[in-house]
Amino acid sequence: MRMRRHNSSESHEGSHGIDLAPMLDFVLNLLIFFIITAIFVKEFGLEVNRPTNINSEPDPNAKSIQVQILDTGEIFVDNRLVDMRAVRANVERLKALNPEAPALILADNKAKTGIIMGVVDQIRLGGVYNITFSTGS
Amino acid sequence: MKARQAHQESEDHGIDLAPMLDFVLNLLIFFIITTSFIKEAGVTVVRPDATTAEHRESGNILIAIRENGDIWMDRKKVDLRQVNILIERLHIERPDDTAVIVADKNSSAEVLAQVMDAVRSGGIRDVSIAANQPAGG
Numbered sequence: 001m002r003m004r005r006h007n008s009s010e011s012h013e014g015s016h017g018i019d020l021a022p023m024l025d026f027v028l029n030l031l032i033f034f035i036i037t038a039i040f041v042k043e044f045g046l047e048v049n050r051p052t053n054i055n056s057e058p059d060p061n062a063k064s065i066q067v068q069i070l071d072t073g074e075i076f077v078d079n080r081l082v083d084m085r086a087v088r089a090n091v092e093r094l095k096a097l098n099p100e101a102p103a104l105i106l107a108d109n110k111a112k113t114g115i116i117m118g119v120v121d122q123i124r125l126g127g128v129y130n131i132t133f134s135t136g137s
Numbered sequence: 138m139k140a141r142q143a144h145q146e147s148e149d150h151g152i153d154l155a156p157m158l159d160f161v162l163n164l165l166i167f168f169i170i171t172t173s174f175i176k177e178a179g180v181t182v183v184r185p186d187a188t189t190a191e192h193r194e195s196g197n198i199l200i201a202i203r204e205n206g207d208i209w210m211d212r213k214k215v216d217l218r219q220v221n222i223l224i225e226r227l228h229i230e231r232p233d234d235t236a237v238i239v240a241d242k243n244s245s246a247e248v249l250a251q252v253m254d255a256v257r258s259g260g261i262r263d264v265s266i267a268a269n270q271p272a273g274g
Contacts, residue, residue: 034168044190045265107246114242117185
């Protein structure tokens with residue numbers, strides 16, 4: 001017992017080379033700074049493409065699923081007036097006909113973002129993730 | 138004299154700081170790594186709902202569009218023409234940044250499309266539109 005105590009005090013003396021207290025103070029300060037400035041943003045979003053060439057009109061003959069949104073909020077899928085809840089079913093049908101088809105949303109300038117996002121959501125539920133968003137009057 | 142010194146030393150060593158220091162350093166490293174300097178928009182907007190919204194991990198430039206078409210970036214109201222310049226500057230500073238457009242439910246499609254184009258021409262290709270994920274969706 002006495003022997004062990006002697007040993008431990010000797011090893012303590014050996015580890016006294018560096019005083020850690022100032023470093024610890026500094027590190028704690030840094031830590032507090034980073035905790036305070038950390039902002040955890042939980043942002044949920046949908047990715048939507050834009051036509052690559054802004055000046056060119058979308059080709060109406062291209063084999064894409066076309067969804068038009070009027071300023072009144074009416075939705076046309078493949079030139080047929082449909083309800084918001086029916087967009088998914090229509091997209092699924094068109095996707096079955098042409099599985100590789102991207103979706104193209106043609107929205108009126110005055111259409112509401114809420115309706116556009118609802119349509120984007122429905123198209124995604126229908127299984128089409130390549131969505132391009134274009135506006136016009 | 139000798140006895141007093143020995144007594145003092147053993148009292149000093151009551152708490153071993155090394156494990157605490159390890160822990161604090163780990164915390165510090167965690168906070169340094171997770172800190173991303175997010176450019177908050179500075180206004181609250183009513184987001185559209187979308188069940189397929191995905192968590193945007195790295196979306197750290199937030200651009201808000203209010204109901205009346207005002208654009209907010211970095212806690213300031215900005216003009217549409219300024220968005221392009223600001224995005225270009227941010228893109229040079231941190232090329233990995235991605236943008237999230239937080240558009241109000243009732244904002245018009247025109248402003249949304251213009252802002253998307255401004256962000257894209259500013260050099261940031263990865264643009265998404267923020268949406269609320271409904272609870273349980």
